[in-house]
Amino acid sequence: MNVMNDSPRRKELTRQAAQLFVQEGFDRTTVRMLAQEMGIKSGSLFHHFRDKQEILAAVIEEGTQNALLIARASLESCDHTPEARLQAMARAHLETLLTDRNAHVVALYEWRRLDPEARDHLIHLRDAYEALWEAVIDEALDAGLIHGDRFLVSRFVMGALNWTVRWYDPAGPRSPDDLAHELVAMITQRPA
Amino acid sequence: MNVMNDSPRRKELTRQAAQLFVQEGFDRTTVRMLAQEMGIKSGSLFHHFRDKQEILAAVIEEGTQNALLIARASLESCDHTPEARLQAMARAHLETLLTDRNAHVVALYEWRRLDPEARDHLIHLRDAYEALWEAVIDEALDAGLIHGDRFLVSRFVMGALNWTVRWYDPAGPRSPDDLAHELVAMITQRPA
DNA sequence: GTCTATAGTCTGATAGAC
């Protein structure tokens, strides 16, 4: 069994697992469902992953890493104003949540299902992503664009964004970009 | 089996189930765990509830009903300004989520685990609670206290509040009331 | 790398005595 490799095959299997975990939740997703989605039998799955937990860890690592990369790229290609940077972060966050609709959602909603060892391994990645957010929030606070406690504002903003997964309708009239714009408008107190 | 009764016994069992559902999640909570928490054997559990699903429905009904009652009471005993009312709603919401720490959390986080019939039965209760929120948001919008789209502002505010469950530390320095105050300050753009 | 077959465990739920 190939533990901890990064083969393209494993990446693809991880992507398919993510989709099922979002649809059904980790606990309700059986190894048989995963295998079927991947077009193999359940026994074969354990050639690629040691156990079901390792699949979850792979999905969450992929989801957080991806969110981090996209957020960084987004920050590098936007205007250098606090408001533009805040908006870029919100848009990037929503796009990984609502457009890809898989690994990042799993990272947020199934984090508690990780066993302690996997959590210890992935917590640094998660911290890096949250640190990026807090830096951008800090800039907005320093510029007087928003007000309040840095820790609480970060948590509230991320919470508002994370919860969109529960109600957002991709077929509806609003794009993730619209949502990002409206959220920033809400906390910077400008009419949308 | 006593389906759909409201005996004090059943209420108490529902309360204990809620605690386990929050701790472990619905899927990972077995009927044996529930029975043990209740001080009976697993077979006896089915005298009070038809099946595991019915326990979940009872918890969610209890949690939403309670949130609705507390929110209404909170609105009736606060000042009649849009800001005070917004704060009262936020405080009530957080108190049912973070202080009771059971049934309302289950209502929010395990809603998707309800089977379709139970969802149909409970959706009106949930709608009533959300309508209360939207009314208070509307007042704040009309008064110019906040800006934006009524639907989006409601969803963002509720998301920010709901996500506190994931990070709030009851042993920390902040009370639910502090959080409510900071959230309202954030969206009304006043220094905390 | 995938298959078949299955071990071993846990699950929700039922039956019937008390």
Place this chain on the structure above:
DNA sequence: GTCTATCAGACTATAGAC
């Protein structure tokens, strides 16, 4: 209203052939 005993099915994971 609670108990004991148990069923039938589903679950993760393994073994060994190809």
